[in-house]
Amino acid sequence: MKLPESFYQRSNVVKIARELLGKGLFTRVDNTVTGGMIVETEAYSWKERGCHAYGARKTQRNAVMFGKGGHSYVYLCYGIHNLFNIVTNEQDVADAILIRAIEPIEGIEEMKRRRGRLSNSFHLTSGPGKLTKALGIDRKWNGKYLVGNEIWVEDFGRNFPTKDIEASHRIGIDYAGDDAKLPWRFTLKGSLWLSKVV
DNA sequence: GCAATGATTTACT
DNA sequence: GTAAATCATTGCC
Numbered sequence: 001m002k003l004p005e006s007f008y009q010r011s012n013v014v015k016i017a018r019e020l021l022g023k024g025l026f027t028r029v030d031n032t033v034t035g036g037m038i039v040e041t042e043a044y045s046w047k048e049r050g051c052h053a054y055g056a057r058k059t060q061r062n063a064v065m066f067g068k069g070g071h072s073y074v075y076l077c078y079g080i081h082n083l084f085n086i087v088t089n090e091q092d093v094a095d096a097i098l099i100r101a102i103e104p105i106e107g108i109e110e111m112k113r114r115r116g117r118l119s120n121s122f123h124l125t126s127g128p129g130k131l132t133k134a135l136g137i138d139r140k141w142n143g144k145y146l147v148g149n150e151i152w153v154e155d156f157g158r159n160f161p162t163k164d165i166e167a168s169h170r171i172g173i174d175y176a177g178d179d180a181k182l183p184w185r186f187t188l189k190g191s192l193w194l195s196k197v198v
Numbered sequence: 199g200c201a202a203t204g205a206t207t208t209a210c211t
Numbered sequence: 212g213t214a215a216a217t218c219a220t221t222g223c224c
Contacts, residue, residue, distance in 0.1 A: 079203035
C-alpha cells in the first residue's frame with residue numbers, strides 16, 4: 001500500500017524520518033520498476049543550519065521545499081551527485097528528509113546496469129548519490145508528486161521496535177556548526193546497506 | 199588519502 | 212552582468 005499524502009504533511013519532520021525506515025522507495029522508468037527498503041534517512045528543517053532553506057530563505061533551487069509535503073526535492077551536489085529528498089510539512093514550511101540508503105528489492109539487475117561495474121555489490125544503493133543513480137533519478141525528478149506511478153513510497157505494514165532504530169548525528173554537514181550534532185540521522189540497526197559504518 | 203566536477207549562491211562591478 | 216567560493220559525495224589511488 002502506498003503511503004498517502006497525509007503521511008508527509010504532518011509537522012514533525014524528525015518523526016516522519018524515523019517512520020520512513022523500513023518503508024519501500026520505488027521508481028518506474030520506461031515501465032521498469034526499481035527500488036528497495038529505506039534503511040537510512042536524515043531530517044532537515046528550515047530551523048537549523050544544515051538545511052538549504054535555513055531561516056526560510058527561499059531560492060530557485062529549494063523552492064519545492066516550501067511547497068506541500070509529499071513531493072520530491074532533487075538537487076545536484078558536488079557537481080556530480082543527485083541527492084533525493086522527500087518534502088514534508090505544510091505549504092510554506094520548508095522541511096525535508098534526505099534518503100541516504102536503501103536495501104535493493106526490485107529491479108536489481110537494472111540498477112546494476114545503471115551503476116556500472118561494482119567492486120562490491122553492497123555499494124549498489126548504500127549512499128545518497130548511489131541510490132539516485134541506481135533508481136534512475138536525476139534533477140528532472142525535482143518536484144515530482146510522490147503518490148503517483150513514477151515514484152512512490154510503499155508501506156510494507158512492518159513495524160520496527162525502537163531498539164532496532166538508531167539515531168546519530170548527520171553526515172557531511174560540518175559547516176552547520178552545533179546543528180550538525182543534532183541526532184537527526186536514522187538507521188536500521190544491523191543493516192548491511194548503510195552509507196557509512198556508525 | 200584525495201581529485202573530480204558543475205549547479206548554485208553570494209559578492210562584487 | 213560577471214566571477215569566485217562553496218558543496219547533504221563518490222570512487223579510485
